[in-house]
Every structure is written in C-alpha cells, then in structure tokens.
Amino acid sequence: MEAAVEFENVSVRYGSYTALDGVSLRIPEGAFVAIIGPNGAGKSTLLKLILGLLRPSEGEVRVFGRPALKVPAEWLGYVAQFKTLDRSFPALALELVASGLRRRWPFRLSAREREAALAALRRVRGEELADRRLSRLSGGELQRVYLARAFVRRPRMLLLDEPATGMDVLGEADMYRMLEQYQREHRATVLMITHDWEAARYHATHVLVLNRRVIGFGPPERALSDECLRRAFGHVGHPHELSFSVERRDA
Amino acid sequence: MLEVFALPFMQRALLAGLLVGATASYFGVFVVQRRMSFLGSGLAHAALGGVALGLFLDAEPLFVALPFTVLIALLIAWVRERTELGGDTAVGIFFSLSVALGVVLLALKSEYAADAMAFLFGSILAVTPADLWAMVLVALASLLTLPVWGRWAYATFDRDLARADRLPVLFDDYLLTAMVAAVVVSAVKVVGILLVAAFLVIPAASARLFARTFAQMTLFSILFGLFGVVAGLVLSYLYDVPSGATIILVESGIFLLSLLASPKT
Ligand SMILES: Nc1ncnc2c1ncn2[C@@H]1O[C@H](COP(=O)(O)OP(=O)(O)OP(=O)(O)O)[C@@H](O)[C@H]1O
Ligand SMILES: [Mg+2]
Numbered sequence: 001m002e003a004a005v006e007f008e009n010v011s012v013r014y015g016s017y018t019a020l021d022g023v024s025l026r027i028p029e030g031a032f033v034a035i036i037g038p039n040g041a042g043k044s045t046l047l048k049l050i051l052g053l054l055r056p057s058e059g060e061v062r063v064f065g066r067p068a069l070k071v072p073a074e075w076l077g078y079v080a081q082f083k084t085l086d087r088s089f090p091a092l093a094l095e096l097v098a099s100g101l102r103r104r105w106p107f108r109l110s111a112r113e114r115e116a117a118l119a120a121l122r123r124v125r126g127e128e129l130a131d132r133r134l135s136r137l138s139g140g141e142l143q144r145v146y147l148a149r150a151f152v153r154r155p156r157m158l159l160l161d162e163p164a165t166g167m168d169v170l171g172e173a174d175m176y177r178m179l180e181q182y183q184r185e186h187r188a189t190v191l192m193i194t195h196d197w198e199a200a201r202y203h204a205t206h207v208l209v210l211n212r213r214v215i216g217f218g219p220p221e222r223a224l225s226d227e228c229l230r231r232a233f234g235h236v237g238h239p240h241e242l243s244f245s246v247e248r249r250d251a
Numbered sequence: 252m253l254e255v256f257a258l259p260f261m262q263r264a265l266l267a268g269l270l271v272g273a274t275a276s277y278f279g280v281f282v283v284q285r286r287m288s289f290l291g292s293g294l295a296h297a298a299l300g301g302v303a304l305g306l307f308l309d310a311e312p313l314f315v316a317l318p319f320t321v322l323i324a325l326l327i328a329w330v331r332e333r334t335e336l337g338g339d340t341a342v343g344i345f346f347s348l349s350v351a352l353g354v355v356l357l358a359l360k361s362e363y364a365a366d367a368m369a370f371l372f373g374s375i376l377a378v379t380p381a382d383l384w385a386m387v388l389v390a391l392a393s394l395l396t397l398p399v400w401g402r403w404a405y406a407t408f409d410r411d412l413a414r415a416d417r418l419p420v421l422f423d424d425y426l427l428t429a430m431v432a433a434v435v436v437s438a439v440k441v442v443g444i445l446l447v448a449a450f451l452v453i454p455a456a457s458a459r460l461f462a463r464t465f466a467q468m469t470l471f472s473i474l475f476g477l478f479g480v481v482a483g484l485v486l487s488y489l490y491d492v493p494s495g496a497t498i499i500l501v502e503s504g505i506f507l508l509s510l511l512a513s514p515k516t
Contacts, residue, residue: 051415073416080411089284089408090462096408103416104401105408107466133463 002065004029004157004189005050010059012045019045021212023059029156032183032190034200034220037210038233043193044081046210047159050191051078064156073103077150081161081193085142087135093145094130097121100149120152121145124178139166147175151182157189158182164194172196176203197224255488263383264375264494268480270386271438272498274393275447276476278434279455280469281427284407289339290327290428292448293346294435297323299444300349301436302370303356306363312370313385316436323349324432328425373443373495375484382440389437396430403427404465441480442495453502454479460506460513475505 007025011018020042027033035043048054049061052068063071077100097117098106106113121127124144129137137145143166150158158179164172176199179190194200200207200220207223209216209232216228256265282291300323301316308315323345330341357367369377406413406420414420435447442450458471483498490497 052417053411053414069417076415078412078415080409080415086284086408088459090459090465090468091408092464095464099405099408099412102401103405103418105404105465107401 002029003027003062004031004064005191006060006062007049008060008062010049010056010061012042012049012054013057018212020049020056023210023214025208025214025217027189027191027206029064029189030183030187031206032179032204033192033206033208034204035191035193035208035210036195036197036200036232037215041211041232043210044161047078047161047191047193050157050159051076074153075156077153077155077158079143079146079150079158079160079163082139082143082165085134089134091134092130093126093132093134093137094118094121096134096145097148097152100152117148117152120148123151123182124148125174140168140171143167144171144175147178151178154186155188156186157191160190160192162193162195164196164199172199179203197229200224255485260376261484261488263378263380264484265481267378267383267386267441268375268484268494268498269477270390271434271441271450272476272480273473274390274434275438275451276454276472277393277469278427278431279451279453279476280458280465280472281403281407282431282451283455283459284465287338287431288448288452290324290342291431291435291451293327293342294320294324294432295439295444295447296346297349297432298436298439298447299367299370300351300353300356302439303353303367306366307356307360311381311385312366313382313436313440316439317385317389317433319349320432320436321429324428325425328428332421332424370439371444372493373439373441373446375441375494378440386437389433392433393430396426399423399426400469408465442498446495446499449499449502450476453499453506457502457506457509460509475502479505 003026005025005027007023010020010023012020035046037043045054049056050063050068061068064075094117095106097120098109098113101113101116109117118127118130121130124147126144126148129141129145134142143163147163164175167175182188183190201224204220206218207220208214209223209228211232215232216223216225255261282288298316298320301319302312304319305312305315327341327345330336331338357364402418402423406418406423410420435451438447438450454475455468455472457475458468462468462471479498479502483501484494486501487494487497
C-alpha cells in the first residue's frame, strides 16, 4: 500500500534545542495513528512538518509520495492544538467551517458552500452552531467547529492535534465515532495526537510513542508495551490509574 | 444644502474626501483587527518626513511622500519580522527618524513652513489636482487588492491556519503594510497628519461594535467613512471650521452612537 507519510532520518532543531532527533517512520495510507508522548516530545512539531509549516533541519519528509510543500492543501485537514481564539474577530461558526473549503475567509457564501459547510457541521452534530458567533462558543463547541472545518474539504488525511481538548466524555466518544465514520467513507488516513492511552489502545490501528525520537511504532498492543511507556514517560500505567491509587489511599 | 457642492473647489474636496474616506475605512478594518493603530499613526508622522522632502526638492509633496512612506513601512515590517523587537518599537524608531528629518529639511527651506502646516492639520479645500491624482492612484491600487481581502482576513483570524493552507502570509503582510502607508499618505492632505490614525480606525471600530461577520464590518466601516466625509465637509463649510477636524468629530459621533446602540457584550 502507498505510504501516506514517510520520514527519513528527520531532525528538527529550534536554535540549539533538538525537538526531533533522527525520526524515521512510514505510515501506510488508511491507518488511524494515535501519537502519544510527554509534553515537549515533539508531537506538534511532527504534524507541522507534514503540513509544511516547518522544514526539517535534516532529513526528508514525504507526504503521499511528494515533498511536504508540494502536497495540495486540500488533501490535508488540520485541527491545531487548542489555543486561545481571537475573540475580537467577528465571525460565525459557519464561516469558519467554510474557510476550510476555499482557503480564504468568505465574504459571502454561495448556496453550495453553505450546504457543504452545513453538512460538515452535521457530521460533528453541530448544525445548531452554524449561525452562532465564534466568540460566544464554549471550548468544546469550538473544537467541534474546527473539526467540521477539517472535514469540509474531504481531505485524504486528517491531522488532529489533541482534538478532544475541552470536550466532555460523550463528546469525545462521539468524536471517535465521527472519525471512524469519515475514515470508512473516504478511506482517509488519520493522525491524532492524544494524551488518552486507553482511547488510543481502543481506536487506533497504530500507535506512535514519541519522545524526541521514535520510542515505539506499531499496533497498539506492541507500541503501548510497558517497556515503551517507561522509556517515553519514565513510568508505567495510565495517569488515571496513578491518581486513582492516590485517592484510594486517602479513603 | 447640496448647492454647496456646486462650487468647483468643493467638488474637488468632495471627490478627494470620498476617495480617501473609502480607502482609509476599508483598510481600517485590518488595522483594527490586527491591532496596528500605532503603525497608522507612526506612518502618518513618517509622511511628514516625506512631505518635507518633497517640498525641499521642489517636487510634488505627495508624490515624494508616497514612495518615502511606503519604504519606511516596509522597513518597519522587515525589522519586526527579522528581530524580536516588538512592532511598536520599530514604528517608534522610524517614525521619530522621519519627523526629525522633516523638521531639519523644513528649517533649511523655511519659506515652505506654511505649506507644511496644510499637511499637519489637513486642508481639504486646498487639494490640488496633483494631490487628487495621488489619491486616485492609491484608490485604484486599493481596488486592485480587493481580491486579497479573503487572504488578509483569513490570516488576520489565524496566521497558522492560513499558512497551513499555503497562503503567502508573509508577502500579504508586506502588501498590507505598504497599502496602509499609501492610504495614510493620500489622506494626509484631507484630515492632517495628526488625525489620520483616527480617520483610519474610528469607522472600523464603530462597525466592529455591531457587525456579526468580518464582511459586515468591512461594509459598515466604508459606509461610516463615506458618511463622515460628506457630513463633515458640509458642516465645516456651513460653520466655517477646519474640515479635517470636523470629519473626525462626525466620525467620533458615529462611534458614540454605535456604542450606545450596540448590544452589550
Ligand atoms: N518555535 C519554537 N521555537 C523554539 N522552541 C520550540 C518552538 N516550537 C516548539 N519548541 C520546542 O520544541 C519542543 C517540542 O515542541 P512540541 O510543540 O512539538 O511539543 P508537543 O509534544 O506537542 O508538546 P505538548 O504535549 O505540550 O503539546 C518543546 O520543547 C518546545 O519548547
Ligand atoms: Mg503539542
């Protein structure tokens, strides 16, 4: 099968700091990859390389067989790591979704664009958000709108940087359902950064454990081995389990 | 009241006012949303250096001030991009430099001090045909950049998203900065160096108060800008007071009304 993403000995340096060090990787098309690793591990940096937002200091990044910058933007649907929205910018949720369609801020939407944007919002169960102002949305609602924006252009690959941030438990379960449905319909590749190992174990076809280098990459049961997790995080066991044991001791 | 505009110099003033009113309030929406107001006021002062240079060289002041100020603007953008100095510091440096240059040049040719005053406070009734041509030129250039609205707006909303979509964000930044500089220079004769920044920002700020979308904000801003110019001109004629200041007072009135009328947030 064709590779969606290939890294060949890729390093990224910010000044004297090495964020990624000799990463080699081959992600097959159609995979659902969960990327995990501690804060500062270079996870967002990896996605930015694929998007062409960053150039590697060394090595080569190929996306669908092409250099990253030669890949049509329409092929990639990106949800950036949650950051504070510029709430002073006047915009409706539907406009943000439509911006993914034409790669411009829309002055006015054609009937077709409106329909496509609404369909994308429907996909994330966000129809009722369409005519709401962005500045009035809650964090979780906003994340869903960004997700719809990534869907609307029917990308071949979704690049999601902690997309569940701000979503409630049901919303998160919903999100996985949406992603899997989209993947089935479009045979798309999904790369998702997450801190939720359990969800990764359950939903992903591949897990990439990253800590400036590739610690492990493969099917969840192999990549999420105790050995890999210890090397990436310095301890084993899901963070939830850690806090649980503390609570029990208190009780 | 409309017979006011039967007078040829008033027609020229009206045309000049409408041209710079529309362009300034159009670019004002980007200036407001990108928090570039200080750049606007800095460039107005830089224009003083350009005007003085024009007077000193016995050339048409605006035609010297235009390239001069655009150059200063590009330098500011370049310093901001290349260094970790804040944009405001870069503006501060180049704006003082231009003003200092202007003061020295004007002192060397003191007979032009009166002409310089027309630029400092604006004198729309003294708009010459050459000034008008400069304004037409800038307005045409603005029209040519209309297709860039969607790119500028996109990058204003979120730079990284625009970059991920392969938009030439950096080029667009320079283009916007250069256009703002050109618009500022073309408006200097109408409202004066001291008030240009307000002329740029107030219509957009008023529009922001009740616009739900960026497109609405843009349209309302232009509308307010045009209304401010026409009403300001008529009032300044009727009461025989300086036109530039009157235009700004009218626009400020619009802002206050918008403030009262807009829904609380
Ligand atoms: N523009 C930059 N300049 C300098 N250092 C940077 C820059 N961007 C990221 N870094 C550094 O590179 C490292 C990796 O950053 P990255 O954002 O990829 O981490 P991450 O794995 O996504 O972390 P998190 O889980 O906190 O989001 C961090 O130590 C960060 O401080
Ligand atoms: Mg990150």
